[in-house]
Amino acid sequence: MAMTEQRVSYTLDSSLETIDRAEEKATRIATELGFAEDEIMQISMAVREGAVNAVLHGNAYAPDKKVTLAFEQTGQDLVITIRDQGAGMDISKIPNPLAPENLLKTSGRGIFLMRSFMDVVEIRPSQTGTELKLIKHVHGQAAGGKEASQ
Amino acid sequence: MSMKVGSRNIDGVTIVDCSGRITLGEGSVILRDTVRELLSKGNKKIVLNLADVNYIDSSGIGELVSAFTTTKNQGGELKLLNLTKKVNDLLQITKLYTVFDVKDDEASAVKSFK
Numbered sequence: 001m002a003m004t005e006q007r008v009s010y011t012l013d014s015s016l017e018t019i020d021r022a023e024e025k026a027t028r029i030a031t032e033l034g035f036a037e038d039e040i041m042q043i044s045m046a047v048r049e050g051a052v053n054a055v056l057h058g059n060a061y062a063p064d065k066k067v068t069l070a071f072e073q074t075g076q077d078l079v080i081t082i083r084d085q086g087a088g089m090d091i092s093k094i095p096n097p098l099a100p101e102n103l104l105k106t107s108g109r110g111i112f113l114m115r116s117f118m119d120v121v122e123i124r125p126s127q128t129g130t131e132l133k134l135i136k137h138v139h140g141q142a143a144g145g146k147e148a149s150q
Numbered sequence: 151m152s153m154k155v156g157s158r159n160i161d162g163v164t165i166v167d168c169s170g171r172i173t174l175g176e177g178s179v180i181l182r183d184t185v186r187e188l189l190s191k192g193n194k195k196i197v198l199n200l201a202d203v204n205y206i207d208s209s210g211i212g213e214l215v216s217a218f219t220t221t222k223n224q225g226g227e228l229k230l231l232n233l234t235k236k237v238n239d240l241l242q243i244t245k246l247y248t249v250f251d252v253k254d255d256e257a258s259a260v261k262s263f264k
Contacts, residue, residue: 016174019174048207049207049208052174052208103246103249104215104218105212106212106213106215106216109208109211109212110208112244113243113244
């Protein structure tokens, strides 16, 4: 673990345990930053889905490949970055899970859920891995002490 | 908390009481194995009681869909009972609320099977 005043990062194995750990860390950090209960759930679930993608679809459980997870507070944003060392995903090929023909598919909802729960979702695939950036704006009584909006 | 299941039979309908988390890994596997075992024994009227399920991820959602379609493909019916707000919200945003037959009381869930 490396840590600065406003940034904390972790290097994790490509394992199922990493997914649970990433979720736990997201929950703890979002709680410490003062997000509302429903926002904490949204952030932790988005991070879990991002970690699932990194471990399963990116690194494919390869023991020699790592997942890096970073949390950063910048101004009024919580910025979460998840990187894998996989071959990079083609995001244009991800089907819309809300399309009638896809509703009964058993997978393909992870990125949709991340986009539903976070304010910004950026996916940057490359030949050396995929970088996922998740941003949640501070809306309520969270860090920074902005006026509550809900 | 990992997932736990227990099943009981009411008027030919199997109620599967689920608790904990339905997520990638153990939770999804337990649900899959439970439904497959019920179907293999001829129990094709299934209600998943999710009252004590406090968390479902996308893999868990996929597992619910798989349970629904597997049961339907074998001539059975699978319904959901007692969704928590979190699970209800997830099914709403994924539009799966319109796919599943969702009940909020056990007696009417049992009676709803043909």
